Amino acid sequence: MEKFTYDNILDVIAMGFDPKLTRIIIDTKNIQTLYPLYLEIAKRLTFSTAKAVFGYKPSSNIGMVGFPAIQAAPCFLPSLIEKRPTRVLIPAAIDQDPYWRITRDIAEKMGYYKPAQVHSKFVPSLELNGKMSSSRPTGAIFTTDDPETIENKISSAYTGGQPSVGLQRMLGGDPDSCPVYWYLSHFFDDGKDSFERSLKCRTGNLLCGECKSDLTTQTKLFMSEFTRRRDQAKNQVDSFLYEENPFD
Amino acid sequence: MEKFTYDNILDVIAMGFDPKLTRIIIDTKNIQTLYPLYLEIAKRLTFSTAKAVFGYKPSSNIGMVGFPAIQAAPCFLPSLIEKRPTRVLIPAAIDQDPYWRITRDIAEKMGYYKPAQVHSKFVPSLELNGKMSSSRPTGAIFTTDDPETIENKISSAYTGGQPSVGLQRMLGGDPDSCPVYWYLSHFFDDGKDSFERSLKCRTGNLLCGECKSDLTTQTKLFMSEFTRRRDQAKNQVDSFLYEENPFD
Structure with a gap:
């Protein structure tokens, strides 16, 4: 099995x-x-449709051209497992939407329900703008990062604060453009804490260092438990893998 | 298993x-x-290469675009089975040549030998021109045809003969453009018989009916034995199927 898998x-x-x-x-x-x-899926998707949706170039490899039909296949797998047309709901990041769109176009022709989608937003990068991405490790906290790495990444994070403490006290910060605030408000603070934090930030009563310190503490706490559970998971992998072949 | 398979x-x-x-x-x-x-193959073949070779249209389905990489895969399978780079020789009809050409282009980059090819000619149709094709059953003898069907197909076959017996006696026929002669010379007559047959045809000393009768007799003889062996084959299918997984 691949390491990423x-x-x-x-x-x-x-x-x-x-x-x-x-x-x-x-x-x-x-x-x-x-x-x-x-x-069955691939023969119902024309190259012109796939190109319009995914924007292939002449240099794209032919595996990329065929891939949408592989990506679509699990949408219909539950129907084969249950041996009757079965509805599916796909939670995925919003950039995966085109795959389910083209799958919806052919689903009923194939005798299945159209797959339904739950769009997930991207988690923002710790750096200025952009989404968190494994290709920019400094902007992303990985589930395998050790406490020191987490501390370093958060301490180097971009924030919505002012360039100096003086300016921050005078002008206040902007939590709406601050990934540290985003993390705290989405993952750790409850609604009331989160509102108070944003108010204190905007009025210059909270410095970025304090938020970073809060986020570091909370993240380390979460990660120490998560790491424990991730270690235990190594013994459970087999019980999660799909083994059946519905065609047998 | 599909019926054709x-x-x-x-x-x-x-x-x-x-x-x-x-x-x-x-x-x-x-x-x-x-x-x-x-x-591994698909990611080394660009869409522009595959399009130049196979001439996809916008209406081609995306499975057709990916297919050359499926077709190429068995070229490298012997290397995986033998666990060392292993040469392959592919006997196939000449229209399959482009698949092995593009496979040869990437083989060495992947650490394998280039596949080598034996080009087979097409068997001609029993009708005017063209190759034998399952889409035109009247021009093709199938291995499942019964004796009466074989007789009818050969008796309706196009030949290199003249429109009438008189003209045939006077002008002679043209074995080079005659599928009946082609079948007899490739499958049944030995070299000497074949040469004599062509001579007698060209000099007007052989009528098409005689060649058709010879071909019908020979084909029925071959088919009666082949049908017997084909029936026996039904018990042997499993022993011919590839079962191993070289990645285990």
Whole structure:
């Protein structure tokens, strides 16, 4: 198993998913199940449609052109498992939306329900603007980061504060453009704490160092528990993997 | 298993292939083995290369675009089975040549030998011009045709003969443009017989009916034995299928 695949699986398990209700599909491992679906989907998607949606270039490799049909296949897998048309709801980041759009276009022709979607927003980068991305490690906290790394990353984070303490006291900060505030308000503060924090920031009564210190403490606390659960997850991987072949 | 797949397998076995030396790969059945190779091949083939070679249109489906990488995968399978770079020789009809050409372009970059090819000519149609094709059943003798069907197809065949017996006696026929002669000379007559037949045809000493009668007799003889072997083959299918997964 690829390292990224394995790491993602540990994260999913550590988040608390129930093995009885969860089946993790790995394209390379479960291709025997996915491929017949891939063929049925691929022959209903024209190159011109896929190009209009995904913007292939002449230099794109042919695997990229075929990939949307692999990505779409799990939408119909529950129907094969249940042996009747079965509705699916896909929680995914919003950039994955085009895959489900084109899948919806062909679903009913294939005798399945259209897949439904829950769009997730991106988690912002700790750096100026942008989404958190594994290609820029300084802007992202990984579930495998040690406490010292977490501390360093948060302490170097971009904030919505002023360039100096004096200016911050005088003018106040801008929590709306501050990733540190975003993290605290989305992951740790409750609604009332969060409102008070933003008020104190805007009125110059809170310095960025204090928020960073709060976020560091909270993140380390979360991560110490998460790391424990992630270690335990190593013994549970098999019970989460999709093993059945609905065509047997 | 698809009917076409099953029928093709019976034909291969009936032709006398040795099960100890033969492994039949079915894309849908062996995709678990082929898919990792597909991915490695697909990412090395650009859309512009594949389009230049296979001439995709905007209406081509995305499965067709990815397919050359599936077709190429078995070229490298022997290397995985033998666990060292292993040469392959592909006997295939000449229209399959572009698949092996693009595979040769990437083989060495992937650490394999370039696949080598034996080009097979097409068997001509029994009708005027063209290759034998399953989409025009009247021009093709199938391995499942009964004796009466064979007789009818050959009796309706196009020949290199003249429109009337009189003209044939006077002007002679043209064996070079005659599918009946082609079949007799490639499959049944030995070299000397074949030369005599062409001479008698060209000099007006042989009528098309006689050649058709010869071909019908020979074909029925071959087919009665082939049908017997094809029936026996039904018990041998499993011993020809590729079962191993070299990645285990």
